Amino acid sequence: MTKRILAGLSLAITFIFAPISASAADWYRAETEHFIVYSEDSEGDTREFAQDLERLDEVLSFFTGVGMDEELPESSKVSVFRFGETSDMSVLLAGNRNTGVGGFFIGRANGSVAFVPRQRDKRRGRSVREAIDTDMMLDPKATLAHEYVHYFMFQHRDAAYPLWYSEGFAELFSNLEFNDDHFVIGEVPPWRSAPLATISIDLEKTFDPPRRENAREAIGRRYAHGWLIASHLNLNPERRGQMGVYMDAINAGAAPMEAAETAFGDLEVLRQELEEFRRGAARILRVPYAANANPEVEIRQLSDAEAARMDLMIKSKRGVDEDGAQRLVRDARALVSQYPNSAPVLLAATEAEFDARNYDEAEQLAQRVMEMEPESTEAANYYADVALRRSFEDPSQLEVARSRFAAANRMETDHAYPLYGYYLTYLYDDEPVPDQAKMALEASFRYAPFDDTVRRTLIHMLLEEDRAQEARVVGASYLLGNGGFACLMRKKFAEFEAGDREGLLEDLRPDHPGEYKDEAARDAEREEYEAELEAYGCDEEED
Numbered sequence: 001m002t003k004r005i006l007a008g009l010s011l012a013i014t015f016i017f018a019p020i021s022a023s024a025a026d027w028y029r030a031e032t033e034h035f036i037v038y039s040e041d042s043e044g045d046t047r048e049f050a051q052d053l054e055r056l057d058e059v060l061s062f063f064t065g066v067g068m069d070e071e072l073p074e075s076s077k078v079s080v081f082r083f084g085e086t087s088d089m090s091v092l093l094a095g096n097r098n099t100g101v102g103g104f105f106i107g108r109a110n111g112s113v114a115f116v117p118r119q120r121d122k123r124r125g126r127s128v129r130e131a132i133d134t135d136m137m138l139d140p141k142a143t144l145a146h147e148y149v150h151y152f153m154f155q156h157r158d159a160a161y162p163l164w165y166s167e168g169f170a171e172l173f174s175n176l177e178f179n180d181d182h183f184v185i186g187e188v189p190p191w192r193s194a195p196l197a198t199i200s201i202d203l204e205k206t207f208d209p210p211r212r213e214n215a216r217e218a219i220g221r222r223y224a225h226g227w228l229i230a231s232h233l234n235l236n237p238e239r240r241g242q243m244g245v246y247m248d249a250i251n252a253g254a255a256p257m258e259a260a261e262t263a264f265g266d267l268e269v270l271r272q273e274l275e276e277f278r279r280g281a282a283r284i285l286r287v288p289y290a291a292n293a294n295p296e297v298e299i300r301q302l303s304d305a306e307a308a309r310m311d312l313m314i315k316s317k318r319g320v321d322e323d324g325a326q327r328l329v330r331d332a333r334a335l336v337s338q339y340p341n342s343a344p345v346l347l348a349a350t351e352a353e354f355d356a357r358n359y360d361e362a363e364q365l366a367q368r369v370m371e372m373e374p375e376s377t378e379a380a381n382y383y384a385d386v387a388l389r390r391s392f393e394d395p396s397q398l399e400v401a402r403s404r405f406a407a408a409n410r411m412e413t414d415h416a417y418p419l420y421g422y423y424l425t426y427l428y429d430d431e432p433v434p435d436q437a438k439m440a441l442e443a444s445f446r447y448a449p450f451d452d453t454v455r456r457t458l459i460h461m462l463l464e465e466d467r468a469q470e471a472r473v474v475g476a477s478y479l480l481g482n483g484g485f486a487c488l489m490r491k492k493f494a495e496f497e498a499g500d501r502e503g504l505l506e507d508l509r510p511d512h513p514g515e516y517k518d519e520a521a522r523d524a525e526r527e528e529y530e531a532e533l534e535a536y537g538c539d540e541e542e543d
Contacts, residue, residue, distance in 0.1 A: 092314070351382065433461075
């Protein structure tokens with residue numbers, strides 16, 4: 001069914017497990033206003049890295065005009081794990097060292113995480129060609145900056161931006177240069193130089209991508225040409241503000257090219273400007289820091305126990321498959337035997353036991369952590385989540401979960417996850433969902449609009465209440481584009497508004513987290529989804 005595939009679009013679950021090289025020495029924890037960094041590096045380099053991340057947030061606030069005066073929840077801080085080389089990120093993400101991944105980011109209501117290498121892969125005795133290729137590779141810090149831009153925009157300016165702009169805007173900030181008292185923006189990202197030089201500018205293919213296109217050209221237009229246009233619209237004073245007009249036109253129902261002509265005027269003029277831009281010098285902007293050039297950083301070296309659990313913590317936060325979860329449990333139990341009185345170790349072990357569906361063990365560990373650290377919202381969330389998972393087999397556990405999520409909410413009232421869990425305890429009950437629970441879900445989305453599961457659940461709730469237009473606004477990103485999934489969602493929304501409600505409601509209703517599906521069940525759902533695409537005249541290959 002469609003909802004199964006939609007849930008799979010998130011990176012919050014991984015399907016493979018592989019070893020990574022996070023050692024148990026020289027780990028530092030650095031905390032700033034918006035980040036918590038765990039870094040296997042020197043204290044000085046860790047501090048500098050954390051400060052650069054904080055400066056990135058400041059630059060984004062400066063450019064977008066949002067976020068500077070907002071007080072975000074403590075839970076919205078991104079935990080960044082910085083260790084190893086680029087190939088270690090490939091191992092962590094995909095189980096091998098050859099994917100070329102430079103790092104990655106996962107936005108979650110129960111704690112957003114990012115993984116980035118301390119350095120690129122070491123290459124000794126490289127040829128000149130190898131050296132050039134390496135210099136053109138995506139910089140690890142740039143990967144994190146790119147992904148954080150997406151997170152920032154979800155958090156402060158949630159909108160269904162077209163891919164060419166969302167990716168191009170993120171690329172604009174991936175190549176920032178931080179100096180003592182100012183930052184520099186606008187330099188061409190070296191890793192986008194080739195498609196910028198070799199792919200012709202075609203605004204129609206960029207603004208309204210064809211259903212089938214050469215993959216290299218499609219990616220080049222999305223990222224490289226997206227950077228070119230985003231730079232032109234943001235750094236050229238004569239074009240500033242036009243993207244807002246474009247989005248207004250899109251939201252009013254205009255087709256992409258119609259919206260482009262409304263916002264940008266004569267598109268041939270725009271194309272000529274972009275040609276001149278890409279053939280000339282980069283448009284550079286130097287801006288003094290608005291706040292302290294050296295953001296405050298609380299930094300300390302991890303204790304032996306904290307450092308020992310880093311490998312376990314990294315793998316758990318990335319997400320594991322069934323076999324990997326069982327292996328992590330063995331590691332976790334060994335660590336608990338070695339450090340039985342360390343709350344950080346017990347909390348990491350709680351997550352490992354929970355992922356392996358050892359709910360009794362996870363519950364006991366969560367209780368022990370809360371005894372040591374009564375204000376640990378993370379432990380309280382696991383304690384509540386255990387009861388929610390059990391409720392799939394034992395509905396009486398819904399009331400237990402509800403009480404525990406309410407207790408977690410009292411500990412941290414602006415944390416998205418207890419609010420979301422509280423709503424689920426009513427959704428899976430036989431009684432009508434009370435207004436208090438609905439308000440909790442809406443608050444959860446305000447705090448964590450980057451979490452796709454929370455977003456999907458809110459869309460479902462709005463549809464249940466016949467608030468279809470609001471559901472369209474929240475789910476705008478699901479309806480945008482020429483992909484098979486977007487096609488299917490548009491048609492099912494149309495059916496819903498014509499009176500055929502059940503199909504869309506069933507697709508968007510969140511699965512019970514305690515339900516277990518084996519590989520055969522997942523394959524069957526995939527086949528059902530593919531059949532549905534065909535029946536609706538949508539093409540899965542376009543996703």
